[in-house]
Amino acid sequence: MTQWVYSFGAGKADGRADMKNLLGGKGANLAEMSNLGIPVPPGFTITTEVCTYYYANGQNYPADLKSQVEGALRRIEEIMGARFGDENNPLLVSVRSGARASMPGMMDTVLNLGLNDRTVEGLARRSNDPRFAFDSYRRFIQMYSDVVLGVDHHYFEELLERHKEDRGLTLDTDLKAEDWRKLVAAYKDKVAERLGRPFPQDVQDQLWGAIGAVFGSWMNQRAITYRRLHDIPADWGTAVNVQAMVFGNMGDDCATGVAFTRDPSTGANVFYGEFLVNAQGEDVVAGIRTPQHLTVAGKNANHSTLPAMEEVMPDVFGQLEKVRANLEAHYTDMQDIEFTVQQGTLWMLQTRTGKRTAKAALKIAVDMVQEGLISKEVAIRRVDPAALDQLLHPTLDPKAPRRVLAKGLPASPGAASGKVVFSAEEAEDWVARGEKVILVRIETSPEDIGGMHVAQGILTTRGGMTSHAAVVARGMGRPCVAGAGDLRVDYAAKTMKCGAEVVREGDVITLDGGTGEVMLGAVPTIQPELTGDFGVLMEWVDAVRTMKVRANAETPLDASTARQFGAEGIGLCRTEHMFFDPQRIIAMREMILASDEAGRRAALSKLLPYQRQDFIELFEIMAGLPVTVRLLDPPLHEFLPHSEEEMAEVAKAAGVDVATVRSRAAQLHEANPMLGHRGCRLGITYPEIYEMQARAIFEAAVEVGRRTGNPVTPEVMIPLVGTKKELDLLKMSVDRIADEVAREKNAVLRYLVGTMIELPRAALRAGQIAETAEFFSFGTNDLTQTTLGMSRDDSAPFLEVYRQKGIYEQDPFASIDVDGVGELVKIAAERGRAVRTDLKLGICGEHGGDPASIAFCQKVGLDYVSCSPYRVPIARLAAAQAALGAKVESTA
């Protein structure tokens, strides 16, 4: 015989916490608490298999369900000493749905089931409180009619309001027993009027009606849609929980409360919660009465004048403290609990893992290891890497008032205030005279780097999470709100409008890069506090992880930040960012405007000393750690000016006429720059550029090696390779320069030459390419753009719709598209390693700082991930979690 019904209560239960699939989350946890000897109102769970059976059999129940429910109900009656439908001592029950995963759209709860015109009188007598009894009955009629019978609750609310008006009453609490009794009659009339039949008086009819409503709600449209969007199979089904009612509102020896077993905000190991005497659960939430603290310490900390539970109900509080210890010891995690005290008896209604702030998560995890409750591995798994981000940046004071102007994408975390400027030049000027600024642009380009660097924060009205502004801001650790599409920027007028609101240059705004909010005026911020817990967790993390974590960095500041955050090298040094400095851009433009190779070489020779100095500084900071330098990648037109005015300036500086600049700019213009003349295509067509860069790298390596006694082994990375031959030709040139430098400096040079894998073709031909490449670095930004045929700068308008429709669940630029891009990474890793077993594999796209992507990297066997300096701790933690995940998988 199939067991369709699982009982719990009175210190034992048929089910267990690990039977969620069968009993749903709520049922399994109620069973678990019962087994632990924790006082739980008795009840039973009708399994998810009944739901499946119900839909497989034309909405009929299994034949033996009815008898099993009867048996379970009898068990509740015995424990509670009351009988379902008894006119003198009625048992009341709640009926709730409970699926495996919590699911909006399902029928939620019916309370006080079992009341009818006769049992309500019994309840009034037993409780000696007719007002309580009729209040409970009218609540039941309203709830049951709404969710089971389909009579909308507004009908009942209208009746109540009219009654109060007629009597000149304001609050519900002003109503007496007689009022409720009259309203019960009016409610029942309304039901009969709407349905053409009376409100059910048979308690068995009430019970089966509620059970049927739960199962019926599994297939309502909202639930179906929710399941489709979350890939929940329809055949999981829902369970139904039927549980004895307990009341916290039957007198002053009654109470109801909610608590966390630790402080969910700070993580401190204190009992944290509130309660109300003589109240129902919903009264605590409603906020009409001021709740009291559980503990004296809590009362004092919050300067409350109301007595603590510890004071007014010391016995029950003592029981509750024991339950707290019991639950934490059992679940080994902070719990969020609900309880009711009925006439001096404690009943636990719910326990579940408590939500907490990032700071609390960190502290609780570290404390619990030190308390011997959990292992270090469990602690590592407990902290959400994404949440860690909050701890590394300033945040807005949550108590400060704020006037939100608009909302964009939370592109780079942290909060900042400053005066609005609309160009990078103005940002630099204003900062030079001591102002703090927020740089506002429609979108940013590499020319804006200087202004972005000096700004407190960056706001753009176009572009997504991986737009230029977002990527650069994250790299710099600057707060950034991107793609705030409701804002209209007018550069000429130096204004930004949102509807009627106008922000002018110099007005102060505040950005919250963690939420995407743009606020008027200055909102105070709180500085991050990297407490000892952070350091302790990071030590455990580093002991566990197998992948290295490097940073994407090119400036000395970025490199220092990266080391401070624990980076083990530089995985991507983008040399083009070094050319936008005002002194250098002149020589860069001279090179682009040169009419022949000799002219280009002359201009490049001016850039050489700068570039060499860049590498000297980086190599010194990284002190022997690996540094991967990517040779010039962007198309040359990115370095040319766009306005006529700037063109004239450039022409003058380069000693050519404006027409030449204009014509060169026109000649270099590209329809799709992302797929254009860039990356190694520049190295192939203008070999002298890469030669200069290779020389700068090698000369710097020799110099730093000599000066520090610590040999530098640079990793020279060729971007946008699609064929082995490209890499062959360019490696030959790099090797030749290395030989030259070694001869000139009489030095021994050690270095690696490798390539980005950022084109589908490169991934497919990785076997051939690995014959030449000594390392691969997956450039998953571009690999995503090409594999998905999706420009990261242009995808915002449709990607949002795509996510709504469930086409992509994640922004594929934020979290790697495992099925598409991931397969290419896997193919490349396999084919590359098949040819060269010690091929070093890393990732340097934006995904290198994304936990889900890092887990994927671990799976395909990468040696390291590389990310923005500020994301290094996140990546370290995610890598450790991935290593633990992989370990579990390999022992499974």
Add this chain to the structure above:
Amino acid sequence: MTQWVYSFGAGKADGRADMKNLLGGKGANLAEMSNLGIPVPPGFTITTEVCTYYYANGQNYPADLKSQVEGALRRIEEIMGARFGDENNPLLVSVRSGARASMPGMMDTVLNLGLNDRTVEGLARRSNDPRFAFDSYRRFIQMYSDVVLGVDHHYFEELLERHKEDRGLTLDTDLKAEDWRKLVAAYKDKVAERLGRPFPQDVQDQLWGAIGAVFGSWMNQRAITYRRLHDIPADWGTAVNVQAMVFGNMGDDCATGVAFTRDPSTGANVFYGEFLVNAQGEDVVAGIRTPQHLTVAGKNANHSTLPAMEEVMPDVFGQLEKVRANLEAHYTDMQDIEFTVQQGTLWMLQTRTGKRTAKAALKIAVDMVQEGLISKEVAIRRVDPAALDQLLHPTLDPKAPRRVLAKGLPASPGAASGKVVFSAEEAEDWVARGEKVILVRIETSPEDIGGMHVAQGILTTRGGMTSHAAVVARGMGRPCVAGAGDLRVDYAAKTMKCGAEVVREGDVITLDGGTGEVMLGAVPTIQPELTGDFGVLMEWVDAVRTMKVRANAETPLDASTARQFGAEGIGLCRTEHMFFDPQRIIAMREMILASDEAGRRAALSKLLPYQRQDFIELFEIMAGLPVTVRLLDPPLHEFLPHSEEEMAEVAKAAGVDVATVRSRAAQLHEANPMLGHRGCRLGITYPEIYEMQARAIFEAAVEVGRRTGNPVTPEVMIPLVGTKKELDLLKMSVDRIADEVAREKNAVLRYLVGTMIELPRAALRAGQIAETAEFFSFGTNDLTQTTLGMSRDDSAPFLEVYRQKGIYEQDPFASIDVDGVGELVKIAAERGRAVRTDLKLGICGEHGGDPASIAFCQKVGLDYVSCSPYRVPIARLAAAQAALGAKVESTA
């Protein structure tokens, strides 16, 4: 004992034609002719294995080579009745290299080897012609010194010039025996002076020196580079051919000539060639003397006054005629031959397959089948599909003079002349008043379609073989020269400059789309003549091929052309081309400018009747053949105007203000439109667009089916799909519209819904996508752009360098990149068919008309290829060749 040396001559030979790997191409053919009893000067071939041995053994010969060469040399002496080095009757030989594949950079030829101070006297006596003997000797010294001893030929040319000056002589023929005798002495002195040792007098030293020089040249830098670029392995080696000298310049019973066994220009089955009495091979080529025709017919046809060989040497001519027949019967192909007559004896020096025009290739192939020489299959293989293109378009009269202004890419074949205009509007205006125009643009965009259609030809200064201009022009069969980068177009001034040359609006130019040449003035053209041979071959072709050939077409004209050329359906109907018509673009822009769905639907309802009419016409023309309709693909901004003037016009027409148009255009602007908001992303975000198109298709299908009694089964194609879910959502919508139309019209609708595979992700996820898609059409244009990360509009500047450096041997947009894009096509075909065995597979990118790509399509099992109407015959032929190729492979 290894046979290192293979003899030939006197009606037999050790080798055969199929021993090319061992004997090289030349050696194998000389052996073959000997075996056929054709008179060939006797000789021997030193095998390629000797070359390999030579390099594997420190540049030493096998021990027994010397004795084998001596034996073979003796055989030549016996046949020729002369002895190598004999003072009275010397045998002279030529020494030539001969690798498997003809290879520039190798040592070519040394003639007259065996002459020295004593044998030259013997030759003078035997020939009774001292001038001939000393002339031969001095030629030998110069050639041998140059290629074997490394004394540059300019030293000898200087001595000759000085001698002629001193004697007051002009032509070499003015020099007497005594002059040559003196020059011989001077030549030898010069050699001694340069080398510090005398010119070798020992004929064995001469011979081994020449043999060593051939083997040595295998490893010279030019040969190495050539092999690297052409993937020829170094261990193939070269053979050396040593052959008795015969002389056509020993008197009036001597002659030398070249001939084709059929007319290489027309293909006519006539003996076609020229000869010179008492001359050497080089005299025929030098063009100083007017050559005579072989046949009387040839003489008459060319109005020559010189007697034919048939007349002056009837016996030898008779022998030559027999050789001609013999060679054609044996090689079963038209041969290009060289011969020498020495004192009345015919010697054949070379035979090889003759080069021919496309027209000749066609005629010869068809004639030879009808003559029973070859099978139909062989005939099919013989005609180069690419060359067939010439036959389908007008060509420039080869005899007409031309002034070439510049050169671009041969983007669309055919030739055309017309007056230059610089905008599509002007093109339409000028044509409306009866002018013929050439449309000149920097690049074209979809707005130019109208102008391109009326123009005789299209010239652009930017863009590659698959730029918009090139693709559209090929589709229309319009001649096009693209990317003529030396031209500078100034739209404002309405001029086009190339250096100092200025072409103004209205000036006449001529384009040759087959060569890429741009010429000043009008050059007369020759119209194509689709003779009966073409039709005959096409019949054979269609019987052989297994893949269907469809056309890419959207206008009734294109569709009719396609059917005329034998298309078996439409593989790609690009619906966006239908929206650029002036009447329609207004509604299209209204839709784009609409602020909500209702506005878009209103505008779309205006487009519906036009679009339905388009499909009605197409379905009627295609008469039941399959028609694949691709729903809207390009980003919406392509339909918006760019200039302020046009924007004002559009604003007026759409009833909005200019600011709205400008702001909408700015909002729709994309950094990389190729990777932007286009394809099915439009269908997902604006479902109403695809709904209108689906309705137009289905209503047209019902109407044409009813009217013709021939049911139409449209294939609805969703572009740019990357995930199964996109296709699911859109197919659902198409199915819904089909149901609606079927209900409204009370009709039964049959149709297929499928997708383009044009993103790497789609190829990788083809298994999932095939669960929904009923067909795949590989959009290899976009698949190439994404897989290689290469924009077809922007790649011209580096792709040329890439081809020069051997990175890509073919333009990957013209011929499919088998290793990269090809692997994705293969993966998609395999994964798709694994899920749906009857999945229909086709290709509709530009590659569908490229023979090499068509061969690839056959290999991966596609059902059809689709290409421009004008390329349909080429695709039919290539598909037949691919089928034959596949057949051969499967029986191997």
